[in-house]
Amino acid sequence: MNREQLIAQIKKKQSFLCVGLDTDINKVPKHLLELEDSIFEFNKQIIDATKAFCVAYKLNIAFYEGMGVRGWESLQKTLDYIPGNIFTIADAKRGDIGNTSSMYARAFFENMTFDSVTVSPYMGSDSVKPFLDFEDKWAIVLALTSNKGGLDFQKIEDKNGKQLFEQVLEISKNWGTDANMMYVVGATRAEQLSEIREIIPNHFLLVPGVGAQGGNLQDVAKYGMNADCGLLVNSSRGIIYAGNDVDFAEKAIVEAQKLQQEMAVILSDLGI
């Protein structure tokens, strides 16, 4: 999916919601556990419940890889089930030397037809660039993450007071364009998004941590939104585990719609 198509979907659905399919077999409602592929059945019902309200699905690859070969089958079936007009993210945090990153890129873009993959910047340009060689596919580079350990290295300042995540943004933005790169930016302190917007005004930002993890949607929009919206705000547990019984999909609808309606007001106020 290209940038124009993504923006069109955001305008049409009045939503910049990404639903995170961090599907954990230990949290799947009991009545699904008898089925042959409980993970896929859970995802299928969540997708049916939320597809009207979101523009992206983010699949946390660890949760599937953790199940071995069966997990990869559930992942593939889930990906196939997601409607073609919804942006798909392989949240895999990959990154290696050039020829190895190329293998990962082919795995996620060609074998599995994801629209995008999250990528760690630590190994530099040749670890990210192989993900930029595919038409209408995206690398989503980790910049500032909202976990506690994110403070260990990402905020180290250089001689000029520039923090590491700012260097990552400034250096890496020249590896591609705002049509094939996005950034992961945590939302624990939304004001920081305006500093980030000074470095990358046009790129889309993938913002995790709204919902169950406590980020504030209004603040994220206030400081992070640009003229094309430029945001994908993720919620995983707050939606997919809103219920844990036979009515889990209905509860997911309620939570997804609540976020979408809040987003619609924000977008409408800005004339997007």
Place this chain on the structure above:
Amino acid sequence: MNREQLIAQIKKKQSFLCVGLDTDINKVPKHLLELEDSIFEFNKQIIDATKAFCVAYKLNIAFYEGMGVRGWESLQKTLDYIPGNIFTIADAKRGDIGNTSSMYARAFFENMTFDSVTVSPYMGSDSVKPFLDFEDKWAIVLALTSNKGGLDFQKIEDKNGKQLFEQVLEISKNWGTDANMMYVVGATRAEQLSEIREIIPNHFLLVPGVGAQGGNLQDVAKYGMNADCGLLVNSSRGIIYAGNDVDFAEKAIVEAQKLQQEMAVILSDLGI
């Protein structure tokens, strides 16, 4: 495998060689392509050819993941085929928030019984620590990588002139011990290993890039070795693709043995 067992194997075999199984279907000799699982057959013959000369195998996960479900099956069969007294490395460069890193750790340590996984430090302590919770298992943290992009961020200096990879070593060494953490350290400039040894005198270093990629074994040993050896030196292409015909395994023997003999001289000179 624990630290003592690894050191015992190094002494017994007079080798600190790690053979990298970066097995690419496009480079497997033609006569193997008719077989049902060409990747495993290739690995099997390479393992038979080299197991007397090495103490570790490093499986580059991208090459298997790139083949989809079949690739994971080849990976599992390869892992099962490696003798129990040889250290196994999942070269996966994983790293995510805590609960997600835990999933990756379980995938590689419990489902697949690798001894170790390579991990990216960008997301900090909670992305690495879940890999340290398993007895006799190891996290191998990226510090200084030898690819060109390694220069983009790893050598950025802070206010006190300390480079990022040095900060990674200093901060992360306290997350675990030299019995459950190693570091990836590139060998393009071997002298840098002595600076690294000032920060982490006891940890094992996994050094890629000797052999086909051009690092110098003598220099790596001179600057990087400690009293327990403390090195695993990897060679991938230089061994596994030494030949590309029916005699590929014999050619792999020659290259692996050459490196082992060079290592034996180094170890013997130091009384290890």
